[in-house]
Amino acid sequence: MNLKIFLQALFLYVCAHAAVAQGIEGSVFDTQTKEPIPGATVQIVSANLGTTTDNNGHFAFNNAVSNAVLRISSIGFSAKEVRIEEGKRIKIGLDAATENLQSVVVTGNREATLRTESPIAISKLTPRMIDEAKPTAMYEIVNKVPGVMMVNLGNEQHSMAIRQPFTTNAYFLYMEDGVPIRPMGVFNHNSILEFNQFAISSVEVVKGPVSSIYGPEAVGGAINFITQRPTLLPTAKIGVQADQWGYKRIQYGAGGMIGKFGVYVGGFVANQRDAWMKSSDYDKNAINARLEYHFTPSTRLIYTLAYSKYDSQTSGSVDSLAFYSRQYVSTTDFTYRKVSSLRSRLTLEKDWKNGSQTFLTAFARKNEHGQNPNYGIRWTSGQTTAKGEINSSDFKSLGVLAQHSQRFSFLNSKLITGAVFDFSPSNYWSYQIDLAAQLRADGKSVEKYTIVKERPDIKNADYDADIKNTAAYTQYDFELLPKLRVSAGLRYDRMSFTYTNFLDNTSGNKSYSKVTPKIGATYDLGKGKGIYANYSRGFSPPGLTSVFRKRTVPAENGDLFYYNLKPAEFNNAEIGGWASVLDNKVYIDLAFYQMNGRNELLNVRLPDNSYDYQSAGKTLHRGAEFGVTYKPTKEFFFRFGGTTAIHRYEEFILSSRESDAVKNVNGKDMPSSPRWLWNTEFSYYPKWFKNFRSSVEWQHVASYYQNQINSVKYEGYDILNMRFGYNWKGVELFTNVLNLTDVLYATNATRGNNATDRTTYNAAAPRTFVFGVQYTFTGKK
Secondary structure (H helix, E strand, C coil), X not given: CHHHHHHHHHHHHHHHHHHHHHCEEEEEEECCXXXXXXXXXXXXXXXXXXXXXXXXXXXXXXXXXXXXXXXXXXXXXXCEEEEECCCCEEEXXXXXXXCCCCCEXXXXXXXXEXXXXXXXXXXXXXXXXXXXXXXXXXXXXXXXXXXXXXXXEECCEEEEEECCCCECCCCEEEEECCEECCCCCCCCCCHHHHCCXXXXXXXXXXXXXXXXXXXXXXXXXXXXXXXXXXXXXXXXXXXXXXXXCCEEEEEXXXXXXXXXXXXXXXXXXXXXXXXXXXXXXXXXXXXXXXXXXXXXXXXXXXXXXXXXXEEEECCCCEXXXXXXXXXXXXXXXXXEEEEEEEEEEEEEEEECCCCCEEEEEEEEEEEEEEEECHHHCECCCCCCEEEEEEEEEEEEEEEEEEEEEEEECHHHEEXXXXXXXXXXXXXXXXXXXXXXXXXXXXXCCEEEEXXXXXXXEEEEEEEEEEEEEEEEEEEEEEEEECCEEEEEEEEEEEEEEEEEEXXXXXXXXXXXXXXXXXXXXXXXXXXXXXXXXXXXXXXXXXCHHHHCCCCCCCCCCCCCCCCCCCCEEEEEEEEEEEEEECCCCEEEEEEEEEEEEEXXXXXXXXXXXXXXXXXXXXXXXXXXXXXXEECCCCCEEEEEEEEEEEEEEEECECCCCCCCCCCECCCCECCCCCCEEEEEEEEECCCCCCCEEEEEEEEEECCEECCCCCCCEECCEEXXXXXXXXXECCEEEEEEEECCCCCCCEEEEECCCCCCCCCEEEECCCCEEEEEEXXXXXXXX
């Protein structure tokens, strides 16, 4: 009898041990991107068991329950329940949720954080929003962010407005996976054209100064383009798109994971010929690669490579006669922009048991940017001659970025510390070209420019500079009271460079340094509602291309260069909040800010169309940013986002010369600063037509002054875009109709301050039909 009982007990033990050995194991991924979802919560519904996924989306239960029902949830995704059997490994896909507020962002402090715990104005463009937009240029997706306006200047060229007027100044930081794509001091407002939009998984935009974490130039805001990770399921894409104006593109991408190793490669080849605007042909080839190796679930090595080559004619702006008569003929057929960029990084990441994290990144850049710019043409009304320029800006970079975050049980706090070193030798040269100006019948405007002679003997700039950017920063987040979380940060930056200015045969060194603090707090009101407030400082030293450029008009003290330009400084205060109402069908996001600037760098347009760099004494930037999303059912989705703002001179001496009529412009609006901007979209996913999508988008830009003296306005514009798509067994057909009603409008209109100056317009494309087809292959779960 005892032997029988012993054998029964032994049998039950062996069976139980086998069940435990088999357990339940699986992975969780994003159904849109097929990327793994780290930090997802996995629960066995019928038992008191739960776990979270690691960075590779993997989870495991050793103590399994027969025919278990798993509930999988993650911030920003719709929860799902599935029934599985023990001993079977599964892969579970989660659909992205509609809400943009309850999401995880990394751009606030370079690591995953809840959006609602970040006391800053930050927005995220989801993979679904990007995929459905099928953008040919970045502005088509970036302008969906409330409070952001990326101005399309043609062929992916652009300027930017985030808590600033439309500007080309160095007040925005552009990043790829958290690494700036330019060293401080070598800002280029067109640098987003170097990105590979087909390899972008999501985009995060911080509005307002984030200098305490990211450093100078992150003043108006920072845009972080997050690239595609290796996919949990084997995935491959190939597609084509084209429009009726000669644009064609072939795009491709593939990725997957084998054990501890993952890879993704994606890119496109595009060209444009004989478009609606003459002399606007261009070619672009871009490719991104990402390799990951996971030593353990908590330790991984990541390598990324981004290469792009861009070659474009630059048709530039047109005068009022050509614009209003829709004569889209460039005044030049010789201007161009050529860019070759290469970026790579190697990152080692480590997650610690208590939730602390460490990463170390080594990065390198190589960039060559040459042009014969249309904006460089200097012409005085009525003259039959003009001057242009050819220039080139090149740099190489080697740098290191390190950060550690330490979590403490005390006050549920976290300490972040980091350091940056960036060494970037750079050089820039610019020389004059002599032009002939063929005048129209009125004798006051130009029909065409032609090159008479290149003049490398007459130089506008010619220098070499070795830039060393060093920084250290720290941030402490803690829970002062239940539901009240405080974040305080401080960063020290020093930009120094040794230089040789070949124009006056001088050499030396110069440096700018600054300490930038921030403090902010969030308060969770419960039930999806909360408020936040912050105060932050930002600064931006003048770019080297302005410091060493020969003045068009010598300064009153006789200076021929801009050596005495001062760093711009900004103080920003804001309050904001978020709320979900009507059973989480409506989400609202609001921010009110005031940013005061000092020594803000301005470009004042002179009568010959050249620009004089000046530092304004004081400026004011005040406004509200708002975003609303509404999803009553699975069929309908509505999004509305925008800003109303004032950008004004508080103290600015436009000219102290006796010959100039206007001495100061205190109290006047800054040019190219519309009071209202918004972008709204309505999407429809009909139940009766499965896998079909449609949307209509409305972009509104209010009127704005064209010059500093506020003598003339541009009326602004409203345009509609429509998008359709249908997916059948991995084959997606799509059509984008841009400028649906064929509105005549300019993306930017500017004028000088003299009575004889005339407005120039950056004409926008007429109605455009973009057609495309894409095939996506996804491996089995």
